[in-house]
Amino acid sequence: MSRIRRGAPGLGEAEVRQAVASAKLRPAEAGSVAAFLEHEPSAVTTWVAPGPAALARVLYELALAGHGDKVAAPICAGCGRGGLKLSTQRPEGAVCYSCRRPHRACSACAEQAVTWAFTESGPVCRRCYRPPARVCGGCGRTAPIVRRSGGGQADLCAECYRGPEGACTSCGATGRVKASKALPGARLCRACQDRPARVCADCGRSRPSMANWPVGPLCDTCYCRRRRNPVVCGICGEVRIAAGRTGGGSAACGPCAGRPELHAVCTRCEFPGDLYSAGLCARCVLADRVGELLAPARGEAAGQLRPLAEALGAAPYPRSVLAWLRRHSAAALLAGLAAEGQALTHEMLDGLPRMKSTRYVRELLVGTGVLPARQENLARLEAWTSSFTGALPAGQARLVGPYARWQIVRDARRRAARRPYSSRAADADVRGIRIAAAFTAWLDHEGLGLAELTQADLDRWLTGHPTMHRGTRAFIRWAISRRLTDKHLTAAAPRWPFPSDFLDTDELDAQLSRCLNDTGLPREVRIAGALSRLYALPLTRIVTLTADRYTQGANGHGYLTLERNPVLLPPKLARLIREQITGAASTSMVSPRPESPAFLMPGRVPGRHRSVNWLYTQMREHGLPVRPARNTAMIEAVTRLPPIVVADLFGIQPGTADSWARYANASWAAYLAARRDDTGRTVRSTDTARLHGPKGAGGE
Numbered sequence: 001m002s003r004i005r006r007g008a009p010g011l012g013e014a015e016v017r018q019a020v021a022s023a024k025l026r027p028a029e030a031g032s033v034a035a036f037l038e039h040e041p042s043a044v045t046t047w048v049a050p051g052p053a054a055l056a057r058v059l060y061e062l063a064l065a066g067h068g069d070k071v072a073a074p075i076c077a078g079c080g081r082g083g084l085k086l087s088t089q090r091p092e093g094a095v096c097y098s099c100r101r102p103h104r105a106c107s108a109c110a111e112q113a114v115t116w117a118f119t120e121s122g123p124v125c126r127r128c129y130r131p132p133a134r135v136c137g138g139c140g141r142t143a144p145i146v147r148r149s150g151g152g153q154a155d156l157c158a159e160c161y162r163g164p165e166g167a168c169t170s171c172g173a174t175g176r177v178k179a180s181k182a183l184p185g186a187r188l189c190r191a192c193q194d195r196p197a198r199v200c201a202d203c204g205r206s207r208p209s210m211a212n213w214p215v216g217p218l219c220d221t222c223y224c225r226r227r228r229n230p231v232v233c234g235i236c237g238e239v240r241i242a243a244g245r246t247g248g249g250s251a252a253c254g255p256c257a258g259r260p261e262l263h264a265v266c267t268r269c270e271f272p273g274d275l276y277s278a279g280l281c282a283r284c285v286l287a288d289r290v291g292e293l294l295a296p297a298r299g300e301a302a303g304q305l306r307p308l309a310e311a312l313g314a315a316p317y318p319r320s321v322l323a324w325l326r327r328h329s330a331a332a333l334l335a336g337l338a339a340e341g342q343a344l345t346h347e348m349l350d351g352l353p354r355m356k357s358t359r360y361v362r363e364l365l366v367g368t369g370v371l372p373a374r375q376e377n378l379a380r381l382e383a384w385t386s387s388f389t390g391a392l393p394a395g396q397a398r399l400v401g402p403y404a405r406w407q408i409v410r411d412a413r414r415r416a417a418r419r420p421y422s423s424r425a426a427d428a429d430v431r432g433i434r435i436a437a438a439f440t441a442w443l444d445h446e447g448l449g450l451a452e453l454t455q456a457d458l459d460r461w462l463t464g465h466p467t468m469h470r471g472t473r474a475f476i477r478w479a480i481s482r483r484l485t486d487k488h489l490t491a492a493a494p495r496w497p498f499p500s501d502f503l504d505t506d507e508l509d510a511q512l513s514r515c516l517n518d519t520g521l522p523r524e525v526r527i528a529g530a531l532s533r534l535y536a537l538p539l540t541r542i543v544t545l546t547a548d549r550y551t552q553g554a555n556g557h558g559y560l561t562l563e564r565n566p567v568l569l570p571p572k573l574a575r576l577i578r579e580q581i582t583g584a585a586s587t588s589m590v591s592p593r594p595e596s597p598a599f600l601m602p603g604r605v606p607g608r609h610r611s612v613n614w615l616y617t618q619m620r621e622h623g624l625p626v627r628p629a630r631n632t633a634m635i636e637a638v639t640r641l642p643p644i645v646v647a648d649l650f651g652i653q654p655g656t657a658d659s660w661a662r663y664a665n666a667s668w669a670a671y672l673a674a675r676r677d678d679t680g681r682t683v684r685s686t687d688t689a690r691l692h693g694p695k696g697a698g699g700e
Contacts, residue, residue: 003037004058008044008070011062019061029054047072047082050093056086098126130261136160138278144261158261160279168192202226214244214257227274228282228319240272282318289325296339304344304370311368311590311606320589330357330364337361346371350383360605367606369593377426378416384430385409388437396440399450399484404433407478422540423612435471450485458489499663501628508533508632511624516572521622523580524601528615529624530573535562535650536633539616539626543609547581547598550574563651639664 004016025033033055040048043055056074063071073082077092078099086094101114107122116126131144137154138161147156163176170192178193180186195208201216202225210223218226231242234250241264244257254262265272266281276282290312294305315321325331333352342348344365352358365371385408389401408429415421442461443449458476462469473491480487503511515521515529531537541562549561558574559566569577580600588606592598596607603610619626637646643657650657 003034003041004044011067011070015062015065015067019058019065022061022064023054023057025054025058033058043072045070045072047074049075050077050091053086053089053094056094060085133260136279140267141265141279143264160275160277213262214252214259215242224274230271230273238272241274276319276322282322283313286315286318286322287313289322293325293331293335294338296335296341302341305338308365308368308370315590317589324589328357329355330360333357333361334364344370346374346379350379363605363608364590367588367592367596367608368590375416375421377423378412378421381412381426381429382409385433388433392437393444395444396437399440399479400433400437403436403475403478407474408432420544424540432471432474435468436475438465438468439472439475450479453485453489455486455489458491462491499631501625501631502635503625503628503632505632505636508629508636511629515624516570516576522618523576524610524615525618525622525624527573527576527580527600528619529629530570530576532626533629533633534570534573535567536630536637537562537650538630539612539619541651543599543601543612543615545600547600549600550577550581552578562649565648567649634660635664 004011004020020030029052032052036052036055037043040051042048043051044059047059051074059071059074063073074084074086074094075082076084076086076094076096076099077090078095081096084096086096088095088097088100090100098114103112104115104123105111106113106115106125106128107119108124108128111125113125113127115123116129117124119129131146133142134145134155135141136143136145136157137149138156141157143157145155146158147153147161149155163178164187165175166177166187167174168177168189169180169186170188173189173191175189177187177189180188180193195210197206198209198217199206200209200219200222201213202218202222205219207219209217210220211218213226226242230239231251232238233240233242233253233256234246234248235252235256238253240253240255241262242251243254243259243262244252246252254260263272264275266275266284267279268284269281271281271283273281276285278285280288290309294302294309312321337344346362349358349362362371362376366373385404389397389404392400412421412425412429415425439461443453446457448457458472462472465472469491476485476489476491479485480489512530512533515526515533518526521529528539528542531542532539545560551559551561551566552574553559558569558571558577560569560577561567577600581598588602588604588608590606592602592606599609601610601615602608616626634646637650638657638661641649643661644654646652646660647654647657
């Protein structure tokens with residue numbers, strides 16, 4: 001014991017004594033351990049081959065007691081695996097239970113290996129052994145049985161047996177676990193299981209091997225892809241899982257490749273692919289789970305939820321929907337709504353807590369046609385206004401309430417009737433209401449009323465709150481129109497700052513070339529980067545572009561309609577947009593309805609586009625800034641084309657294009673004036689006059 005403690009100082013005497021007692025060392029074995037550690041004291045923390053089996057048993061017991069981080073994991077001299085209980089001493093070293101069995105030539109592969117079973121053809125190794133086929137108690141098919149009946153449980157085949165359930169030793173998750181080979185006593189879930197890294201036969205990457213099929217080792221991604229996408233076998237012509245390859249390189253199914261247990265068929269729909277549970281494929285299981293979820297729905301709710309049930313059942317990736325039903329809080333909320341049996345309306349959902357799950361359920365119901373579409377940002381503004389003004393003191397509520405309802409919200413409704421009301425517009429209106437509330441609170445603090453407000457008082461507020469000029473000005477103008485304050489009061493309009501973030505021409509061209517040529521960038525990032533650098537489009541407009549805005553002329557050139565007139569695209573950008581239209585990977589769980597707009601960048605919710613914040617984050621992570629690129633592209637456009645042409649092609653207001661043009665001319669005038677000043681000439685005041693920058697010059 002002293003030599004073991006000397007090799008691992010972190011171990012206590014009682015811990016070592018308990019491990020030695022559990023290992024049941026005989027006196028001769030204890031002597032061999034002591035003699036070995038006298039020459040190899042580091043073998044306690046670093047396994048040295050050929051170490052004695054008695055020492056391996058002691059280290060195994062220490063690891064079982066929770067001290068695996070302080071001692072070495074013994075390695076079997078036969079199979080090379082670590083963390084096993086090495087119970088037998090051989091001349092080559094300590095070996096595990098499997099390797100202590102006699103080695104014979106396998107009758108199937110002719111390799112010298114441990115005999116796993118005796119068949120009619122002779123002894124076979126574990127790799128070549130195929131269990132006898134019997135009727136599975138789960139799916140009813142005749143297949144090799146991997147779990148024998150016993151204890152009231154039936155025989156189960158490989159497709160029906162999911163392994164024992166318990167808590168994962170590594171991550172703590174509860175689910176199906178499996179004993180670890182590297183960590184004695186540990187039971188790991190699938191994500192934490194230790195698997196050897198091999199070169200995948202499909203993708204060629206060195207990754208943990210999920211299965212070893214006739215085609216070769218397969219990583220988890222390629223293994224799932226083969227199981228879920230059956231193909232036509234090149235030998236028998238049946239549609240089955242491709243488990244191997246023929247000599248000509250075509251796919252071979254499991255039975256034709258010598259692995260009949262790899263062929264599985266759904267017992268309900270006879271889909272020849274991956275089975276999910278109890279002999280059923282994922283789509284059949286999904287149909288049952290959706291039926292169970294929405295079964296409590298009664299009356300009008302049952303008829304309303306039928307389109308949702310059909311959309312979930314026809315989802316392109318049923319396993320994703322099954323995972324959503326099992327884990328997501330929105331699925332639990334949907335089940336609760338179905339159980340209540342009430343008619344589903346927007347007003348009913350408005351009464352629920354404002355959470356992400358509530359918002360997602362609403363979007364899912366709208367996307368599948370259960371609820372009619374509405375301007376969600378406008379509804380959010382209306383609900384927030386009612387809640388915010390209701391919580392204000394009575395004196396402030398008498399002023400801010402009418403201003404918010406009849407000025408801010410009413411104007412928002414008019415704008416929403418003309419065009420989509422964006423989230424940024426809603427945020428700006430919310431800020432306007434907050435500024436009005438802050439201003440009235442300041443008036444109460446100063447003991448003033450709107451009727452007694454003077455210009456000096458207003459200027460004092462504006463000086464102390466320089467970022468609230470715009471909201472204060474709108475509130476004062478409303479108060480004047482309602483004759484609530486002096487009509488001579490004025491709040492100066494805020495001056496738009498001049499654009500300050502630009503790129504030089506070479507840098508802009510380099511970024512544009514990267515967007516058009518770098519295949520390592522995501523396709524959506526390349527398209528957004530090129531459009532913002534060529535046509536100064538903001539991301540808010542890029543994500544709302546639909547596929548029908550792209551057209552291809554008779555000459556083969558691609559055109560994109562930004563507002564009213566189509567704009568000629570560079571060939572590389574046109575090819576990117578065509579690829580995006582034909583092969584865009586939708587992140588939506590269910591397919592959008594046919595009448596939904598086909599967005600160039602489809603989003604997570606059916607019938608919705610990508611989030612602006614998501615695209616902005618992607619651009620920033622890939623080193624493609626948005627604001628400087630847009631500002632530079634706009635400056636180049638207005639210096640080469642008349643402002644009215646830029647406004648017509650880019651879809652911006654003529655006044656905005658004219659402001660950009662005046663700003664560009666003013667910048668050149670200031671530059672020329674500075675040059676004339678350097679030469680000693682007189683500089684006219686008109687050369688250095690500063691003009692207001694264009695509205696929204698800061699870009700995005």
